Amino acid sequence: MKRTLHTAGALLAAGGLLATSACGGSSGNESGGKTTVTVMTWESNATNQLIDKALAGFDDPDITVKRIDTPNGNYGDKLASLTQAKKLPDLFWCGNDTELQYTGQGLLTDWSDRLSGSGSGSGDFTTSSFVPTAMKNWKTADGKIGGVPSLMNTYGIWYDIDAFKAAGIPVPAAGWTWDEMYAAADKLHKKGAKYGLVADAMTALDGPFSASLYSLSAGGAPFADSVHQPTKVTADATYTEGVGKLVAGIKSGAVAPPGYDISSQQSLFAAGEIPMLWSGQWLAAGFLTDKPKIEYGFAPLPQVDKAATLYDAVGICTPSYTKNADATFKVLSYLDSTVWTKVLPDSPVAVPAYTAAQDAYFDALDKAGLTTVASTVKADLDAPLTMGVRFTTQWASQSNDLITAYWPDILQGKKPLSDLQTMTDKINDVIKSNG
Numbered sequence: 001m002k003r004t005l006h007t008a009g010a011l012l013a014a015g016g017l018l019a020t021s022a023c024g025g026s027s028g029n030e031s032g033g034k035t036t037v038t039v040m041t042w043e044s045n046a047t048n049q050l051i052d053k054a055l056a057g058f059d060d061p062d063i064t065v066k067r068i069d070t071p072n073g074n075y076g077d078k079l080a081s082l083t084q085a086k087k088l089p090d091l092f093w094c095g096n097d098t099e100l101q102y103t104g105q106g107l108l109t110d111w112s113d114r115l116s117g118s119g120s121g122s123g124d125f126t127t128s129s130f131v132p133t134a135m136k137n138w139k140t141a142d143g144k145i146g147g148v149p150s151l152m153n154t155y156g157i158w159y160d161i162d163a164f165k166a167a168g169i170p171v172p173a174a175g176w177t178w179d180e181m182y183a184a185a186d187k188l189h190k191k192g193a194k195y196g197l198v199a200d201a202m203t204a205l206d207g208p209f210s211a212s213l214y215s216l217s218a219g220g221a222p223f224a225d226s227v228h229q230p231t232k233v234t235a236d237a238t239y240t241e242g243v244g245k246l247v248a249g250i251k252s253g254a255v256a257p258p259g260y261d262i263s264s265q266q267s268l269f270a271a272g273e274i275p276m277l278w279s280g281q282w283l284a285a286g287f288l289t290d291k292p293k294i295e296y297g298f299a300p301l302p303q304v305d306k307a308a309t310l311y312d313a314v315g316i317c318t319p320s321y322t323k324n325a326d327a328t329f330k331v332l333s334y335l336d337s338t339v340w341t342k343v344l345p346d347s348p349v350a351v352p353a354y355t356a357a358q359d360a361y362f363d364a365l366d367k368a369g370l371t372t373v374a375s376t377v378k379a380d381l382d383a384p385l386t387m388g389v390r391f392t393t394q395w396a397s398q399s400n401d402l403i404t405a406y407w408p409d410i411l412q413g414k415k416p417l418s419d420l421q422t423m424t425d426k427i428n429d430v431i432k433s434n435g
Contacts, residue, residue: 172302234424247412
């Protein structure tokens, strides 16, 4: 699972995508008069089996729920082909960017009336039932909601307790600073680690957003004033200072450079070869299964003054041509409010955006002894300052091209820090031209 999977989000790919039949389109009536609601996930085989078991408990005599197995290949590619063919299932897993873009294009059913409590069948499944930040970011500028957030990615630093002890360094904890993180990375590197810190979140395409947390925490301007409806991007003195420290860390060898192969970073961390790894809470579920050889923990991202973190929620979307909106909404409500409470005890991959379902996730972490994961996720949910992980706009690819042209070279010293201003000026031109 990679957080940089732009088209369809990045959660819950611990075991790869399930491969069998093609998708079958939207809901319809069976011969017996029952409505069939189709569901497509990007989950692993094991998680899909847990979802199927939970869906078996859906009790409505007029509705049949059918999960459509996802074919081999990239979920985003399959989603695009089904979108073009107008054969999307009634409910499909989607990223925040996909939901906003599809809703803006009129491709999704707008649930805003039902979620406000004014529509029929909403019950207690309303916008107020969700983490406020998650639901806010699933609304378009005109208030439409083409899907609901289901699970939230939270981010932090996975650390090898054994490596820290051997190097005589205090383990990371809430409130630790960026300077402490870079100092620890440097010492771990000098003690023999190839890199003390692997943080592709800062060195890859989404890096300018993650690096923005330094500035945000210190009272400076964030890289973007919004990832959904941006009016400008900024690289002020505080932001530039933070990027400069990252550049220094890469130059010294303490931090892995842009282009570092991250495909095996989870297994390398579990084997004790990466002492610090910037990643998300989703690794916990895999660690429970694979049993790393090391003693490990998960700490909040560092700060300068105030705690600052990234926000990112994936969810479930519905095409505009679903044939039975009432039935589909009932299943959607059940998926978000009940299915996760049955799945997460065996596969605690992420905290639900639907607040009433969160206890199942935290209880599972506590039962597994993952106390640092639970405390860090809670700290992320309570963080006063947040930054989105990427632009969710239609023109995001234009910005990505500019980031690709400047960010890696700046971090590796091939371009000066002053080119941060050049990069932001060019992105601001894109924003203005698309405004």
